[in-house]
Amino acid sequence: MSSIREQLGPWLLLALVGTLSACTSPVETQRVPLTVHATSAAYPWLETAYDCTPADAAVVLSDDPQADLLIRLGEPGQLLTPAYQIGSEDVLIVTHPQVGVAALSTSQAGALFAGQARNWREVGGSDLPVEVWSYDPSVDLQLELDRGILHGRPVSSLARLAVSAQHMSDSVGAVPGSIGLLSRRWKAGNTHEVLVIGSVPVLAITPAEPAGALARLIACMQGAQ
Numbered sequence: 001m002s003s004i005r006e007q008l009g010p011w012l013l014l015a016l017v018g019t020l021s022a023c024t025s026p027v028e029t030q031r032v033p034l035t036v037h038a039t040s041a042a043y044p045w046l047e048t049a050y051d052c053t054p055a056d057a058a059v060v061l062s063d064d065p066q067a068d069l070l071i072r073l074g075e076p077g078q079l080l081t082p083a084y085q086i087g088s089e090d091v092l093i094v095t096h097p098q099v100g101v102a103a104l105s106t107s108q109a110g111a112l113f114a115g116q117a118r119n120w121r122e123v124g125g126s127d128l129p130v131e132v133w134s135y136d137p138s139v140d141l142q143l144e145l146d147r148g149i150l151h152g153r154p155v156s157s158l159a160r161l162a163v164s165a166q167h168m169s170d171s172v173g174a175v176p177g178s179i180g181l182l183s184r185r186w187k188a189g190n191t192h193e194v195l196v197i198g199s200v201p202v203l204a205i206t207p208a209e210p211a212g213a214l215a216r217l218i219a220c221m222q223g224a225q
Contacts, residue, residue, distance in 0.1 A: 031058040032213050035067035040164035041141050042071045044185040045087065045202060045221075052220030057213035066207060068214055073140040073183060074147075074200040082209055086221040087202035090184040091144045093195040094169075098176040100126030104194045110149045112179055115156025120177065132159040133171055133180035141165070145181055148197035 036059050038046050046061075049071065053059050073089055093109050095101070099120045104112070111117040112130055120128045134155045135142040146152065162168035165186040172178040173190030187193060204218050 031056055033058050033060045034069060034214055034217060035060050035062040035064070036069045036071065037062045037065050037067040038071040039073065039140050040166065041073050041089075041139075041183045041186065042202060043165070045071050048086070048221050048224050049217065052217050052224065054213045054216045054220075057217065059217075068206065069210075069217070070203075070205040072203055072205065074144050075203065076140075076205075077143070079205070081205060081207055083203045083205045084218050084222060085201045086204045086218070087225050088199050089202050090199050091141060091148070091197040092182050092184060092187055092193050093149075093197065094172055094180055094182050094187065094191040095194050096131075096172055096174075096176050096178045097190060097192045098126060099128060099179070099192070100124075101194060106149060106195070109179075109195050110151070110153065113145065113150060113155055113159075114153045115158060128177040131175050131178040132156045133162050133168055133178055134159045135162055135168070135181075141181055141183065144197055144200055 034053070034057050036046070036049055038049075038061075046059075049059055049069070071086070073091070075083070093104060101120065101124055104123065108117070108123045112123065113132055113134070115132065117123055118130050120126050120130060132155065134145070137143075137146075160171070162171055162180065165182055168180045169182055169186055169189055169191060172180040172182075181197070182191070204221060206214065206218075210218055
């Protein structure tokens with residue numbers, strides 16, 4: 001008859017091996033969450049943010065503009081916190097292809113967005129009513145339209161509101177007579193570029209001076225320009 005030790009020997013060995021494995025397995029490092037908010041026009045830069053995320057951190061998308069990192073086009077109305085340029089982007093006036101104009105001057109674009117020109121014939125185009133698309137006044141692209149084209153004039157009271165750059169692109173491309181604005185990286189589909197308002201900085205804005213993983217993330221994004 002075998003002893004109790006002989007009967008339990010294999011199980012004791014397995015238990016010992018399991019214990020040693022548990023003691024020697026590497027402990028996963030806790031990654032620091034970095035909340036990031038990007039405006040719809042700056043959304044393409046999220047890919048760079050993901051590529052530049054340090055190994056000890058994790059990017060977490062946020063709907064809050066007061067996130068650890070805000071990515072946007074151009075300066076906000078008031079800039080009171082640190083900001084770092086991570087790129088540049090053209091802001092474009094775009095139309096539906098059927099409006100019949102190859103290009104617009106700044107004054108013509110201003111008349112169209114302000115509702116002072118209501119038919120494309122008034123700027124040398126087709127006999128089509130003008131369909132103005134704009135963003136909320138607080139949106140980064142809308143601020144650039146005001147700075148470069150409208151200069152304080154209000155947008156036409158008949159303007160339709162786009163809730164994102166994707167919505168703007170889809171809407172202008174779908175309705176003949178439409179005019180709107182997009183960043184260069186959002187120029188796609190059935191839209192026609194008629195004017196470049198200008199090149200604006202793409203900014204990474206933080207609530208306070210960045211340090212640690214956040215500082216390394218921003219530095220990497222600047223180096224990726």
